[in-house]
Amino acid sequence: MGKILMKGNEAIGEAAIRAGCLNYFAYPITPQSEVAEYLSRRMPEVGGVFLQGESEVAVGYMLFGAAGCGARVLTTSSSPGISLMSEAISYISSAELPVVFVNIVRGGPGLGGILPSQADYFQATKGGGHGDYRLLVLAPSGVQEAVDMVMMAFPLAEKYRNPVMILGDGLIGQMMEPVEFSDHLKSEPSNKDDWATNGMDTRNRKERNLVKSLFLDAELLEEHNLVLKAKYDRMKQEEVRYEPYNLETDYRALVVSYGTMSRVCKTAIDNMKAEGIEVAMIRPQTLFPFPIDPIRAAAAKDGCQAAISIELSMGQMVEDVERSVQGKCPVHWHGKAGGEIPTPEEVVDVIKSLIK
């Protein structure tokens, strides 16, 4: 199969099917409704299920139930919808079930707007729901990468028995770019017998699998929290992903940017290079685990005068950049919100104002 031109939202839907996901529960919301539109047609063609919940709260628990039975399951939503699912995300995390969430972020808070934003960074990486839990968060910067990350998300969710969130934004959902789906897609076999309540006869085992999140005994709950922590620590060891850009040069500043914003930064960096000014970028592809060590090493390089977190929010990722850089150089923030996206020209001006 060659390249086809596809909208991000539709490509995400197709990728899920090719990853072996036959259960999709969702509630429509701009700017991601095309995923539901696409999968409402495609799921029946492949023997799968699309079920529109009565609300995102209900969708959250449909996911919980299906995952508990061992089904590979997906939902897609946008910011306010993810807020409504957040209680279930906390329960699913505690119950250690694999679910893939896609958040095509729009501006907030509240109902906000429908244009691209990265204002859900905190919600995705630091919680949103209650309790000590972490999501593995993947951040695509284009349609092809969104496809690749959906394909990657299901095996990761199963490997860690943990929800995975793909944090896109309205532009990635709405934009069309050429995409390629690999020809022979074999979805990886699920490890569901380890955890699903799919019947002791089915999996031919003597022990029951139990899906739960209630631990009234303090000692048992702490034991559970330690199990979860060990899992999150393992993610930090094994799953950090990032793209270095222009990092091999004698750069004068380091940009940290992800998703749609990072594309604008690439153009800005190319334009500055043409003027003889070298600027490097680290583009986190995983927001949790965050590429702490690569950013610290890059910021510590001789000649790097500033690290700049450039994001479509009022300053969220910059906190992670600060704790990564650890004072190796000054850390700055630049961002826009509400659906506004800085142009490459604006990014160039900002960077120039921060370096000598």
Add this chain to the structure above:
Amino acid sequence: MQREVMFAGFGGQGILLIGNILAHAAMEQGFEVAWVPSYGPEMRGGTAYCLVAISDRPIGSPIIRNPMHLVAMNRPSLEKFAPMVKPNGVVVINSSLISIGAERDDVDELRVPANDIAKDLGSTKVANIVALSAFVARSNIVDFEVLRKCVQEQFASREKLIPINMAALDAGEKAARLK
């Protein structure tokens, strides 16, 4: 090199579709492409526009302040976007609906009565294809034969629409070459 085309008009004129067809043709020719629609709270009859970026390298920012070219299908679009077009860009003006000009002396202005040409062909609905065709013939942004193939593919599932769209392509090309 990256080139960008802004297609703009009102909802229902097939603006997003011609952007899609151009992006498809550029992809077929081996270019990197991105198609970015306007998706604000739109309504029928309101403004509609999309930007197509075409490049021989991976496309960085799909958000562009100054597109290289403009295809304006109605007057508000021309007034809004003409000042932003880069020098030496092509500005196609649907002169059936737009009485004014781009008021720039540094762009290649091409006036095409797209709606009138389409009406003569039997349906004003193909005015968008007339404009797209004129634009491609003038700018040579993609190979005209590739464009022809992509228009044909676009209507493959509604075969009876192919002849009129092919006629629209020919008429648009002719209108561009006349100037």
